[in-house]
Amino acid sequence: MASGIPTEIPCPSSSLRFRFSSIPSRDTRVFLRPGEYGGGPKRIRLNLSLKVSRRRASVWQTLQSSTVPCGLSAAEKLDVLVSEFRALTGPIDRVKRLLHYAAILPDFEESARVHSNRVTGCTTQVWLDVGFENQTSSGGGRMRFRADSDSEITKGFCSCLIWVLDGAYPEEVMAVRAEDLGPMNMGLVAHSRVSTWHNVLVSMQKRTKGLAMMVNGDEERDQFGSVAVAKKMKKKKKKAINGNLNSNC
Amino acid sequence: MALKLPPFKVPALASPFSSSRMAPGSRSAFSAAQCTSSSSSAALREGERPAPADLSLGHLTRPDFPILHQEVNGSKLVYLDSAATSQKPTAVLKTMQDYYERYNSNVHRGIHYLSAKATDEYELARKKVSNFINASEPREIVFTRNATEAINLVAYSWGLTNLKPGDEIITTVVEHHSAIVPWQIVAQKTGALLKFVGLDQDDLVDVGQLREMFSKKTKLVVVHHVSNVLASKLPIEDIVIWAHEVGAKVLVDACQSVPHMAVDVQAIDADFLVASSHKMVGPTGIGFLHGKIELLSEMPPFLGGGEMISDVFLDHSTYAEPPSRFEAGTPAIAEAIGLGAAVDYLSGIGMEKIHEYEVELANYLYGRLESVPSIRIYGPKPSESITRSALCSFNVKNIHPTDIATFLDQQHGVAIRSGHHCAQPLHGHLGISASARASLYFYNTREDVDNFIEALTDTITFFNSFK
Numbered sequence: 161m162a163s164g165i166p167t168e169i170p171c172p173s174s175s176l177r178f179r180f181s182s183i184p185s186r187d188t189r190v191f192l193r194p195g196e197y198g199g200g201p202k203r204i205r206l207n208l209s210l211k212v213s214r215r216r217a218s219v220w221q222t223l224q225s226s227t228v229p230c231g232l233s234a235a236e237k238l239d240v241l242v243s244e245f246r247a248l249t250g251p252i253d254r255v256k257r258l259l260h261y262a263a264i265l266p267d268f269e270e271s272a273r274v275h276s277n278r279v280t281g282c283t284t285q286v287w288l289d290v291g292f293e294n295q296t297s298s299g300g301g302r303m304r305f306r307a308d309s310d311s312e313i314t315k316g317f318c319s320c321l322i323w324v325l326d327g328a329y330p331e332e333v334m335a336v337r338a339e340d341l342g343p344m345n346m347g348l349v350a351h352s353r354v355s356t357w358h359n360v361l362v363s364m365q366k367r368t369k370g371l372a373m374m375v376n377g378d379e380e381r382d383q384f385g386s387v388a389v390a391k392k393m394k395k396k397k398k399k400a401i402n403g404n405l406n407s408n409c
Numbered sequence: 410m411a412l413k414l415p416p417f418k419v420p421a422l423a424s425p426f427s428s429s430r431m432a433p434g435s436r437s438a439f440s441a442a443q444c445t446s447s448s449s450s451a452a453l454r455e456g457e458r459p460a461p462a463d464l465s466l467g468h469l470t471r472p473d474f475p476i477l478h479q480e481v482n483g484s485k486l487v488y489l490d491s492a493a494t495s496q497k498p499t500a501v502l503k504t505m506q507d508y509y510e511r512y513n514s515n516v517h518r519g520i521h522y523l524s525a526k527a528t529d530e531y532e533l534a535r536k537k538v539s540n541f542i543n544a545s546e547p548r549e550i551v552f553t554r555n556a557t558e559a560i561n562l563v564a565y566s567w568g569l570t571n572l573k574p575g576d577e578i579i580t581t582v583v584e585h586h587s588a589i590v591p592w593q594i595v596a597q598k599t600g601a602l603l604k605f606v607g608l609d610q611d612d613l614v615d616v617g618q619l620r621e622m623f624s625k626k627t628k629l630v631v632v633h634h635v636s637n638v639l640a641s642k643l644p645i646e647d648i649v650i651w652a653h654e655v656g657a658k659v660l661v662d663a664c665q666s667v668p669h670m671a672v673d674v675q676a677i678d679a680d681f682l683v684a685s686s687h688k689m690v691g692p693t694g695i696g697f698l699h700g701k702i703e704l705l706s707e708m709p710p711f712l713g714g715g716e717m718i719s720d721v722f723l724d725h726s727t728y729a730e731p732p733s734r735f736e737a738g739t740p741a742i743a744e745a746i747g748l749g750a751a752v753d754y755l756s757g758i759g760m761e762k763i764h765e766y767e768v769e770l771a772n773y774l775y776g777r778l779e780s781v782p783s784i785r786i787y788g789p790k791p792s793e794s795i796t797r798s799a800l801c802s803f804n805v806k807n808i809h810p811t812d813i814a815t816f817l818d819q820q821h822g823v824a825i826r827s828g829h830h831c832a833q834p835l836h837g838h839l840g841i842s843a844s845a846r847a848s849l850y851f852y853n854t855r856e857d858v859d860n861f862i863e864a865l866t867d868t869i870t871f872f873n874s875f876k
Contacts, residue, residue, distance in 0.1 A: 251482055251819030251820055252819070252820055252871075254819075255815070255816060255819065255820075255871075256875075259875050263875075283811050283827055283828040283829075283843060284809055284811045284842075284843065285842055310809055310842065311809035311811045311812050312808075312809065312812055312872070312875070313809075313811065313812045313815055314809075314811065314812075
């Protein structure tokens with residue numbers, strides 16, 4: 161299978177495997193992203209790009225129909241998305257693309273449309289449901305996200321964010337910066353108070369942090385900073401008092 | 410054979426307002442020969458320039474606003490968000506630059522020439538504002554950061570001192586958050602009760618309900634003059650009379666009225682009135698509170714620090730007289746002087762002329778918007794007895810206002826606002842989460858409205874094509 165050539169395949173009911181008949185080159189890139197629905201409801205168009213190792217004789221990639229680990233990290237998926245939107249030069253093209261992604265956003269359960277799932281600060285109404293999937297065979301728990309909005313453009317934003325971060329590890333979620341989403345913005349800067357990108361991403365990260373800490377149940381393993389830093393500072397101060405270290409704390 | 414005439418050349422029109430610095434109190438120096446209150450009615454052929462007599466106030470003043478002459482996202486900017494903030498004429502910009510270039514200095518305490526000059530100009534700005542709203546004297550004008558801070562000043566200074574448990578503060582569901590939240594805080598601290606007046610069937614504040622709410626317990630009434638969402642105007646003079654009959658004070662939020670019409674605080678007789686500079690072609694960072702001097706004299710300070718004191722000891726301090734008592738720290742000097750220049754500019758046109766033009770623009774906007782399918786415009790329909798301000802908040806069925814505003818901006822360069830416009834209780838009352846709002850000022854034209862409607866129609870067609 162050559163990279164970059166769109167291929168129409170039946171929508172998988174459970175999993176999807178790809179086999180390369182020959183060792184792909186080091187530079188072969190296979191991107192997997194949700195495309196536009198075309199034809200009947202069971203067909204989905206995929207552009208495939210995947211980094212592969214030369215040492216492998218064949219590459220098997222298992223894709224679930226709902227989750228898309230496909231070997232791409234959240235950062236790589238973000239790159240894919242940024243590239244896609246950067247290629248759309250006209251604002252109307254970006255709006256159209258967002259509206260398409262809005263149309264394929266998974267349904268949001270009414271029971272999740274509660275106050276605690278509201279993302280605050282947006283000019284539109286946005287709901288975000290966050291879950292944690294326990295350790296998988298690939299190791300580590302993964303974050304699960306679902307979102308919805310009363311604005312179609314915002315739904316499109318959410319759809320893109322969901323594609324990037326749904327199924328990602330907590331560290332991957334925390335590593336995304338608002339500035340990274342800049343190319344997808346429709347006129348608003350990423351850190352604007354009313355920027356949907358910013359508010360939804362911040363909400364995803366806050367709730368990821370909370371869930372991950374709760375699941376881990378151990379403050380020492382708070383790799384996201386605040387508690388660990390505070391404890392380190394305390395230890396440093398104690399050492400300084402004991403005369404081993406000068407500290408400005 | 411048709412005779413081809415050379416293009417009609419109109420000499421470049423210098424704005425009569427660009428460098429005017431009218432004497433305080435001057436309200437209208439605008440020549441009727443220079444514009445008509447009616448906007449240009451004849452369609453112009455390509456290459457044809459309008460004769461001066463056909464030019465509207467919008468056409469004549471636009472050259473004074475450099476920011477309006479640009480493209481955004483590949484389209485000519487159509488700025489319809491003046492209710493959020495107005496654009497600034499060159500005269501205001503130059504005044505502020507002049508301050509920083511020639512006489513920037515701290516005010517009130519300095520001895521040297523620059524300080525004296527800065528102090529003179531700062532206090533002259535106060536006098537200009539005082540004259541602009543016909544206050545009794547300049548001491549009744551307290552410069553604040555904006556109208557929000559002015560309301561907070563009244564809330565924390567007058568409110569905390571004078572409100573007791575059981576006292577009632579009457580306001581409406583239409584108010585801006587800045588007129589609600591400070592009173593929620595003060596009501597919580599003092600035990601006073603906040604009571605809200607709703608809307609009638611015409612989307613107007615139920616004035617009858619308001620009148621019935623007055624009682625001996627009423628100590629304060631907080632009301633808007635003109636609504637930033639409904640475009641409606643309250644009968645402020647009557648409300649003040651009713652309030653005073655029961656011994657209550659009145660605070661008027663005049664943010665949407667002072668920029669657009671002549672406001673006479675002595676005629677209104679409200680106890681407090683607030684407005685923001687940035688909505689009246691002045692700079693951001695400055696606003697004012699008008700308070701009756703007898704009230705201000707009795708009020709304790711809001712913020713403590715330099716400027717507002719008389720003497721400072723280690724264990725206590727004495728305070729300056731109003732307005733200094735309420736202007737702690739180094740003020741926004743350039744901004745105050747810029748506000749003075751804005752007052753000069755508006756006075757050069759004349760507030761009556763501005764209002765007359767905007768009423769016509771408001772009717773035109775409403776009429777054109779009303780014809781858009783599946784649209785709902787909030788607030789009263791204009792009529793012989795009901796005048797709307799030149800703004801329309803609206804929703805289009807099945808299309809989120811933020812989607813509309815985004816597409817208008819990205820595809821057409823039209824700037825409107827979407828959201829709750831700092832009026833969430835009102836939106837809740839109307840049963841909506843958000844609305845779009847187009848708001849005009851005297852530098853807008855009928856062509857702006859036409860461009861907006863054309864863009865809006867295209868936007869609706871676009872989104873409907875995806876459904």
